[in-house]
Amino acid sequence: MTVDRRTGEIAHRMFPALAELLRKGDLLVLNDTKVIRGRLRARKETGAAVEIFLLSPLGARSPEGEAWEALARPSKRLREGMEFRVGEELGATLLRRLGGGRWEVRLSARGSVSEAVDRAGEIPLPPYIRRKAGDPLLAVDAERYQTVYAAQSGSVAAPTAGLHFDGEFLSRIRRAGVSTAEVTLAIGYGTFQTIRTGEMEGHEIHPEEYRLGAETADAVAAARDRGGRVVAVGTTSVRTLETCAGPDGRVVPSGGTTRLFITPGYRFRAVDALLTNFHLPRSSLLALTMAFGGVELIREAYRQAVAKRYRFFSYGDAMFIH
Numbered sequence: 049m050t051v052d053r054r055t056g057e058i059a060h061r062m063f064p065a066l067a068e069l070l071r072k073g074d075l076l077v078l079n080d081t082k083v084i085r086g087r088l089r090a091r092k093e094t095g096a097a098v099e100i101f102l103l104s105p106l107g108a109r110s111p112e113g114e115a116w117e118a119l120a121r122p123s124k125r126l127r128e129g130m131e132f133r134v135g136e137e138l139g140a141t142l143l144r145r146l147g148g149g150r151w152e153v154r155l156s157a158r159g160s161v162s163e164a165v166d167r168a169g170e171i172p173l174p175p176y177i178r179r180k181a182g183d184p185l186l187a188v189d190a191e192r193y194q195t196v197y198a199a200q201s202g203s204v205a206a207p208t209a210g211l212h213f214d215g216e217f218l219s220r221i222r223r224a225g226v227s228t229a230e231v232t233l234a235i236g237y238g239t240f241q242t243i244r245t246g247e248m249e250g251h252e253i254h255p256e257e258y259r260l261g262a263e264t265a266d267a268v269a270a271a272r273d274r275g276g277r278v279v280a281v282g283t284t285s286v287r288t289l290e291t292c293a294g295p296d297g298r299v300v301p302s303g304g305t306t307r308l309f310i311t312p313g314y315r316f317r318a319v320d321a322l323l324t325n326f327h328l329p330r331s332s333l334l335a336l337t338m339a340f341g342g343v344e345l346i347r348e349a350y351r352q353a354v355a356k357r358y359r360f361f362s363y364g365d366a367m368f369i370h
Contacts, residue, residue, distance in 0.1 A: 049358065051341055051349050051369045058349050060356065063212050066323070069368060072225030073276030074321075075267055079207040079284045080230040082198035085169035085190070089181055090132035090140055098122075098132055100140055101172055102165070103204055103237045104254075106152060113156030115143065119237075123149045135168035162201075172204055174362050193362075202234035202257065208325050208362045209282035227276075229267040231288040233258040233306070253332055255305035260292045262301040268318065269298050277320035277370075283336045286310070286319050293318035310336040312343050321370040326353055326360045341369045 050059045050069060070076070086102030101119040120126055120142065132140045138161070143152040157164035171190045173179065179186050195210035196218070222228065234257045268289070271278055278297075280286040291306040292299040297317050309332055322340050327333040338346045349367065358365045 049349060049353060049365070049367045051345060051367060053341055053345065053369060056345055058345075058352055060352075063366060064217070066366075066368060067217070067221050067224065069370065070221055070224070070226045070279065071277065073271065073274045074226045074279055075271035075276055076221065076226055076228045076279050076281060077264070077268075077285045077289060078195070078197055078210055078213075078228060078230050078281050079233050079288065080195070080197050080199045081203040081207060081232050081234055081284070082201045083171055083194055083203050083206050084201055085166050085171055086204055087170040087172040088134045088138070088140065088165070088168065089170070090134045092130070092132055098126070100132070100134070100153060101204075102153075102169075103150070104234075113139075113141075113154045114161045116153050116155060117146060118151055118153040119149050120151045120153070121149065123151075126151070138164040138168045174205075176361065197230070199230075200232045200234075200259075202232075204237055205235045206362065207233075207235060207282045207284050208364075209323050209366060211363065212323075212366050213281075227267060227271065229264040231258065231260045231264055231285055233284040233288045235284055253307050253309045255307050257304070258288045258291060258306050259303035260288055260299060260301055265292070265299050265301045272297055278318055279321040279323065279370075280319045281323050283322075283324055283333050286316075286322060286336060286340070289318040290316065310339050312339045314339045316340060321368070323366055323368050325362075325364050325366055326350070326358055328360065337367075337369070 050061060088100040090098045090100050092098060099121050103117045106115040106117055126142055128142055128144055130142045134140055137157050139156045141154045143154055146152055155161050170186055171193050173189055173193060193206050195207060196213060196215050236254050236256045268278055280289060287306060287308050289299055291308050292302050294300060295317060299318055324337055327337060
């Protein structure tokens with residue numbers, strides 16, 4: 049779907065038409081984050097199964113291992129101090145409850161914890177994609193649930209707008225004079241939490257690590273100088289660019305954590321066009337999309353998307369707002 053903010057026109061095309069909608073001189077900004085193999089199938093000494101879903105690291109490493117924030121289930125049956133094995137080389141200990149089904153978990157291994165997680169863990173697919181342990185499709189999922197340009201490990205979910213691209217398509221648009229640049233935002237569990245407060249302004253996004261390097265900042269400046277647009281692929285690229293943006297639309301190289309929550313009324317400084325998937329109601333992702341495209345225009349776009357049976361969720365269809 050394409051949405052023209054200036055005219056209000058909504059049109060329906062196949063994804064390869066994006067190459068015709070991009071212009072020579074545009075800059076396509078991609079989030080090169082990579083999904084960690086953070087779904088751990090653990091077992092108690094009794095043999096009972098427990099699932100641990102890694103969310104984000106907590107603090108520095110110690111000789112005892114690495115502390116992580118994680119979801120664990122069945123949570124009601126778990127107690128602080130419980131120990132589990134994940135395969136042959138990785139151990140997990142529940143240190144303390146953090147609320148909402150979340151735990152502080154210590155991971156330990158004979159060697160590198162991260163390497164042990166890569167070997168023992170699975171890609172944390174969305175819950176509506178169901179796979180049993182040993183399913184041969186898990187190997188296929190591990191490849192498909194990553195963008196072709198994924199490089200920086202740290203996310204619990206894929207930046208799904210980027211899943212539409214393959215190497216050939218990226219090469220095609222580059223040959224047509226569209227530049228590309230990368231940012232990194234490690235997508236956390238909080239990005240997908242439902243907005244439960246009465247007012248959007250009361251909702252908080254958990255901090256997520258980001259990085260925007262000097263090369264990308266230079267690419268944004270060059271696009272501005274030549275009159276090209278900065279086209280963000282996904283809401284995570286938007287949040288990274290806007291976190292680093294100055295009033296002149298250029299960005300400053302930086303890294304750290306961001307809690308930027310974009311809602312209608314926000315004044316965008318760095319982003320001129322957005323490629324994004326379709327999002328669920330009461331989500332921060334939909335709030336950002338409405339802020340960028342305009343509330344009523346995006347509502348009409350979603351009405352048409354439902355009527356025409358567009359696909360939502362991670363492997364769903366895309367919307368280009370320009």
